[in-house]
Amino acid sequence: MTDFAIDLKDVDKLYGGVFSRRVHALRGVDMRVGRGEIFGLLGPNGAGKSTLVKILMTVIRATRAMGTVLGRPVGNKPTLARVGYLPEHHRFPDYLTGRQVIEFYGAMSGVSRHERRKRAAELLDFVGMGKWADTRVRGYSKGMRQRVGIAQTLVNSPDLVIWDEPTDGVDPVGRRDIRQMTVELKRKGTTVMLNSHLLSELEMVCDRVAILVQGKVSSQGTIDELTVHRQRYEIEVSAGDSHVDAGVRKALAGWLPDGALEGRLEGGQTLKANFDSPHLPALITVSTADAQPVQPIIDALRNARLTVRAVKPIRPSLEDLFMEAVTDPVTGRTLAPGAKEGA
Amino acid sequence: MVLRQTLAILGDAYRELNAKKMFWITLALSAFVVLAIACVGINSKGISVLWWTFPVDVFNTAIVSPALFYKLIFIGFGFKFWLTWAATILALISTASLIPDFVAGGSIDLMLSKPIARLRLFLTKYATGLLFVGLQVMVFSVASFLVIGIRGGVWDWKIFVAVPLVLLFFSYLYCVCVLIGIVTRSTIAALLLTVLFWFVLFLLHSGEQSLNLFKLNAEEQTATLEARAEPLSDQIAKSKAVIAQLSEAPTDETAEARGRREGELATKNASLTGLELRQQSTAKDLESYRASLGRLKLWHDVLFSVKTALPKTSETMELLQRVLTSSDETSKLEDAEQQRREERGTRRRDADAAKRDADNEADRGGPGFSPSVVRRQEEINRSRSVWWILGTSVAFEALVLAVACTIFVRRDF
Numbered sequence: 001m002t003d004f005a006i007d008l009k010d011v012d013k014l015y016g017g018v019f020s021r022r023v024h025a026l027r028g029v030d031m032r033v034g035r036g037e038i039f040g041l042l043g044p045n046g047a048g049k050s051t052l053v054k055i056l057m058t059v060i061r062a063t064r065a066m067g068t069v070l071g072r073p074v075g076n077k078p079t080l081a082r083v084g085y086l087p088e089h090h091r092f093p094d095y096l097t098g099r100q101v102i103e104f105y106g107a108m109s110g111v112s113r114h115e116r117r118k119r120a121a122e123l124l125d126f127v128g129m130g131k132w133a134d135t136r137v138r139g140y141s142k143g144m145r146q147r148v149g150i151a152q153t154l155v156n157s158p159d160l161v162i163w164d165e166p167t168d169g170v171d172p173v174g175r176r177d178i179r180q181m182t183v184e185l186k187r188k189g190t191t192v193m194l195n196s197h198l199l200s201e202l203e204m205v206c207d208r209v210a211i212l213v214q215g216k217v218s219s220q221g222t223i224d225e226l227t228v229h230r231q232r233y234e235i236e237v238s239a240g241d242s243h244v245d246a247g248v249r250k251a252l253a254g255w256l257p258d259g260a261l262e263g264r265l266e267g268g269q270t271l272k273a274n275f276d277s278p279h280l281p282a283l284i285t286v287s288t289a290d291a292q293p294v295q296p297i298i299d300a301l302r303n304a305r306l307t308v309r310a311v312k313p314i315r316p317s318l319e320d321l322f323m324e325a326v327t328d329p330v331t332g333r334t335l336a337p338g339a340k341e342g343a
Numbered sequence: 344m345v346l347r348q349t350l351a352i353l354g355d356a357y358r359e360l361n362a363k364k365m366f367w368i369t370l371a372l373s374a375f376v377v378l379a380i381a382c383v384g385i386n387s388k389g390i391s392v393l394w395w396t397f398p399v400d401v402f403n404t405a406i407v408s409p410a411l412f413y414k415l416i417f418i419g420f421g422f423k424f425w426l427t428w429a430a431t432i433l434a435l436i437s438t439a440s441l442i443p444d445f446v447a448g449g450s451i452d453l454m455l456s457k458p459i460a461r462l463r464l465f466l467t468k469y470a471t472g473l474l475f476v477g478l479q480v481m482v483f484s485v486a487s488f489l490v491i492g493i494r495g496g497v498w499d500w501k502i503f504v505a506v507p508l509v510l511l512f513f514s515y516l517y518c519v520c521v522l523i524g525i526v527t528r529s530t531i532a533a534l535l536l537t538v539l540f541w542f543v544l545f546l547l548h549s550g551e552q553s554l555n556l557f558k559l560n561a562e563e564q565t566a567t568l569e570a571r572a573e574p575l576s577d578q579i580a581k582s583k584a585v586i587a588q589l590s591e592a593p594t595d596e597t598a599e600a601r602g603r604r605e606g607e608l609a610t611k612n613a614s615l616t617g618l619e620l621r622q623q624s625t626a627k628d629l630e631s632y633r634a635s636l637g638r639l640k641l642w643h644d645v646l647f648s649v650k651t652a653l654p655k656t657s658e659t660m661e662l663l664q665r666v667l668t669s670s671d672e673t674s675k676l677e678d679a680e681q682q683r684r685e686e687r688g689t690r691r692r693d694a695d696a697a698k699r700d701a702d703n704e705a706d707r708g709g710p711g712f713s714p715s716v717v718r719r720q721e722e723i724n725r726s727r728s729v730w731w732i733l734g735t736s737v738a739f740e741a742l743v744l745a746v747a748c749t750i751f752v753r754r755d756f
Contacts, residue, residue: 057452059451059452059455059456059755060756077458077460080456080458081457085453088449090450090452091448091449092450092453095359096355096358105457107348107350108351108352108457108458108459109457109458112347113347
């Protein structure tokens with residue numbers, strides 16, 4: 001059995017044809033989601049996130065797709081009995097009650113009558129909808145529909161759940177509940193794949209993320225892996241009535257020769273000094289996630305009788321990563337939303 | 344799992360129908376129609392409605408048995424009017440939205456993400472559309488069966504043939520509705536274009552039937568004229584021979600005899616001229632009928648071919664009459680009606696000779712169509728095979744469904 005719940009290679013999707021505009025929505029996506037982890041799929045509008053998810057759920061047929069879902073080839077229908085899916089903008093038959101919705105989609109996933117009745121009651125309590133179980137969906141608020149939607153993804157006790165914008169239209173209390181449900185599912189060994197724009201939400205729960213930009217995975221990994229080269233320590237230094245820049249240059253002369261503002265440590269880390277004004281605190285940045293290489297610098301500053309006001313480890317946020325991924329490295333502008341046209 | 348999913352989809356379809364007010368309205372109207380049929384009766388004097396009796400010449404128990412009477416009411420009113428027109432329109436209104444709603448964004452994603460093949464999902468959903476009509480016609484047939492049994496005194500199980508027939512009839516239209524629903528994803532477009540398709544089928548059927556009537560009439564007229572032309576030729580030949588004989592004057596002819604002969608010759612000549620004029624007129628009419636017969640045959644063949652490729656809604660419904668009533672049963676009624684027409688014609692002939700022809704023409708069942716033509720048309724309709732009616736219609740349905748299935752299976756939602 002493979003270690004990956006989802007293992008995709010070279011997934012390609014080209015929309016349109018002879019009579020309509022050709023849009024290359026996915027351009028060879030390679031992506032892996034480990035078993036039992038919470039995985040976040042990020043990307044700007046039109047990046048191809050929903051297309052990718054729909055290909056996994058056989059709602060859309062890929063132009064080309066290799067790889068597996070729960071160890072079976074992408075598009076294998078029987079595998080879907082072990083998957084729970086909450087589409088974005090889902091629409092349940094409004095003549096059904098919450099309980100009937102769960103039981104109906106349970107039956108469609110092949111769950112026995114006895115089991116789905118039992119599961120429906122449990123899941124409605126799990127998503128906090130027990131009191132509304134027998135009210136028709138047409139009387140539900142957006143948040144209540146979302147909760148029932150989540151419950152129906154779990155009726156078949158899936159090994160993998162894919163939620164597309166699960167917190168869409170949900171209030172902060174509901175979001176917290178959904179976060180807790182996600183963590184609870186992970187604790188039970190279920191793989192959860194989240195597709196969301198709410199980066200802060202994802203950052204709180206995701207083990208790994210992938211950022212999709214214009215139909216390609218621009219980066220994927222754990223948040224630590226993705227930020228390790230961007231982590232740094234910032235040291236704030238002041239010199240009382242003296243000029244701070246002169247003091248810092250003198251203290252760090254071994255690393256910043258000839259008054260340079262940038263140098264390298266023995267381990268190869270970058271050291272940068274930033275002075276706004278001689279009487280304002282200076283900011284010294286060391287490009288490392290490790291506290292050890294920072295110690296000699298602190299010692300040198302203290303030996304030079306400078307005041308170390310703060311030493312802060314800085315880790316970029318998911319939003320920083322996201323913004324970096326959607327920014328053109330050449331022009332520095334944000335990439336236009338949407339997929340690329342043409343083949 | 345297959346059975347579980349199928350039952351779930353059928354259960355969901357029932358809940359959906361149950362939630363639609365139209366389902367219950369149609370069912371209530373069905374109950375009303377059955378009650379209306381139950382209120383009508385037949386006795387020795389005529390037709391009764393509740394406590395009142397209306398004397399009718401043809402419809403009384405001396406001519407029509409109560410069983411046949413109720414069967415005819417069931418076929419003519421309950422089946423041909425209610426089930427195949429009014430209830431079908433209501434059913435189309437109710438079911439036209441099933442497929443567009445089913446393939447709407449957010450709804451179809453959930454269904455396609457389940458472990459069920461698209462083809463099976465689509466065909467099961469299609470079958471649920473027929474459930475509406477199936478339930479309606481089943482309830483109606485059971486109620487009618489009871490009414491015919493209780494009021495007519497005959498428990499005829501053949502009445503339940505109406506269930507598959509109405510289902511088939513509805514499915515011819517519903518497959519088109521589904522195809523349009525899949526292509527356009529619009530309920531209004533699906534409904535309106537299906538009704539238009541139905542109207543085209545109706546026009547095609549009416550056109551084919553009318554052309555066939557005209558064709559049969561032309562054939563009959565041609566045969567009549569041909570039969571009339573031959574004796575005319577004989578008469579003309581005979582007249583010419585007589586005139587030739589009369590033209591030759593005997594040698595010993597007296598003046599008196601000559602005068603008589605010449606008078607007779609003039610009469611014969613005049614008669615010959617009349618016969619020749621009639622022959623010319625007959626030949627002209629014959630030529631005209633033969634020409635129009637050729638054109639009518641051509642156009643009828645064209646319409647018949649087109650009709651063969653399309654669903655035959657009217658003929659499918661006529662099948663019930665074939666199953667429920669035999670020719671022997673209806674012939675008594677037809678004979679009585681024919682007798683009534685003749686009696687009425689005689690009375691009117693005495694009363695108003697000028698009006699007689701027009702009345703008789705109207706009584707013959709149409710503008711200029713003799714009863715024999717109408718009867719031949721009915722015989723032809725009855726002789727059309729069940730395979731031709733149902734087989735070709737189901738083949739059309741299968742083709743339309745195949746196209747709809749292909750679109751559904753290949754589409755990205």
